[in-house]
Amino acid sequence: MTEKQIKILGSALELFAEEGFHGTSTNKIAKAAGVSEGLIFRHFKNKEGLLNAIMAQGQSLATTYFSPLMEMTDPKEVLSAIISMPFQIDESEHKFWRLLYALKWQQQKYNSISFDFMLEKAQQAFKDLEYSDPKAEVIILEMLLDGAATVILLKDEQFSKVKTLKALKAKYNLD
Amino acid sequence: MTEKQIKILGSALELFAEEGFHGTSTNKIAKAAGVSEGLIFRHFKNKEGLLNAIMAQGQSLATTYFSPLMEMTDPKEVLSAIISMPFQIDESEHKFWRLLYALKWQQQKYNSISFDFMLEKAQQAFKDLEYSDPKAEVIILEMLLDGAATVILLKDEQFSKVKTLKALKAKYNLD
Amino acid sequence: MTEKQIKILGSALELFAEEGFHGTSTNKIAKAAGVSEGLIFRHFKNKEGLLNAIMAQGQSLATTYFSPLMEMTDPKEVLSAIISMPFQIDESEHKFWRLLYALKWQQQKYNSISFDFMLEKAQQAFKDLEYSDPKAEVIILEMLLDGAATVILLKDEQFSKVKTLKALKAKYNLD
Amino acid sequence: MTEKQIKILGSALELFAEEGFHGTSTNKIAKAAGVSEGLIFRHFKNKEGLLNAIMAQGQSLATTYFSPLMEMTDPKEVLSAIISMPFQIDESEHKFWRLLYALKWQQQKYNSISFDFMLEKAQQAFKDLEYSDPKAEVIILEMLLDGAATVILLKDEQFSKVKTLKALKAKYNLD
């Protein structure tokens, strides 16, 4: 990938995340990236192709997130790792997750990154810990993750992440 | 409001919720409502005016939701009422809440309907019940509400709401 | 059809005929028609839709041309009528036929107006007149018609149509 | 001429003939030729330069066609040779003539290859054979040639060229 391609993807991610896919013109992206508008189409074919390229990039980011889970066996460690996730989104990834969540609400088409594997791992953990209704627990966990992501991505820094995570872990008796 | 105005608002709500504000053209709305495009502008001045009208309608819906809380004093009853809320969204309101949540991710401008009053009420309840960190508890509750709304509005009917709500209430020792 | 639609179709026909479909921009058409560019798309959906509308108009023109043939029975009268056709293209239809012939060379898609009926009528006439190879005669006739159209449409008025038609009829003994 | 130049010219000829000059992008030509787009401009300067190069190639092809005529004196031989021409277009030249005829309809600019010499030769032949209106006969011959080319180039192989040519020669009492 050339330097300009990277610039385009970066600007597009930022703008899509902030103003939405339909709310962002290719003209705006090109200007933000310091690039001619035509170049966007030469490299990504479409405005949608641009979005796809961003999502493809994100897919590998997500994989990095999830892979450590695979090897864990201790159920408490598993739950602790899962719950911590949204609290560990850092500056550089912030924009990507914001876009991903925003897209969720618009087209199922872009629900491409799947959390199913993670949720299955969680269900096993709840079973191991002998929760009475593991299925319901998984739903609640999913809600907590989506909710944490929502609050963190939309009103970051207006509350103490450390304290919140601690209280949350306490609810599941995770040290 | 005339019948045609109602039709327009209904179609707009549906389309905005599904395809986003910028993703929906006034032409599409007019066709969905079975109305001439010009009429939209006669009644609502703007595309944005349309959105405002929808939000105004929603505001009163929200008030209906929240008002019973005002009179409650028993902290457990308060928490129980708050937690139940997203689980009680019914068919007819579904589209509106979907739109409201989708807009959250797009423009802060439309974060108009505020949950602050409710969250303060919750904080008082947590204090009354002598939770060790009421502030953190409120954040967690907010996450749960946002998360529950997300899951319910986006993948409705793929899980048991009754069981989930029950397990959730158990977490807070609410009967 | 409104006055502006007619204007658009007229300008488009003229420009397509002179500079080709791909060689003519919708901007140019709009300006020639004294109309906003958007209007073209509102009425005809596409640039291609514009072409289709022109062809549809032409179809009825062609039908007018061919229908008198249907009732003729005298073979000489039939051949005479057919041979005369390209020589009777008048000013108002000139542009349309020019476009039609130009399109022939580019996409079979637009070979929509069919001369087959006319050629069958001719074949019957050649049989009636006991020509030795009626099939070959039909091909030659088709060539003559295409050729006459080519010469008339592309270098009109540089030769005597009357004398040429006379000499041509003489070749078929059509007084 | 290098191999790549030949490839470019060949692809351009083919595409121009099939989809028209304006209907063919340099990008498409480059891909068809298996060559970078830039190379086209290095070798031919312009898109128009490409067309000119094709026409120059064609000019010598045409000369080959016409030169035998120069030395003929017998009028019947002359007419026979002229009439036979379109029927002798072979596979390898097909595309070129198709392009040439298609261009006729698009821009007079490209009426570059002239048949005038040939038509003068024909007029002399008609005079020698004491046709009553040699001028009109030349026009008719021109029509026949254009028409034969049209039919042969656009619906090749759907009829017997041998029989058609025979019937045609019979019309002029050529053996």
Next chain:
DNA sequence: GATGAATGAGCTTTCATTCAT
């Protein structure tokens, strides 16, 4: 000679909005 990244003008098309009826 050859590539392919890059450009900018121009193209087709969409869209919110206006206005005469």
Next chain:
DNA sequence: GATGAATGAAAGCTCATTCAT
């Protein structure tokens, strides 16, 4: 109140052409 023709700005996209490598 209601329509639908009409607009003009801006959107997404294509294209011939240039240039560094």
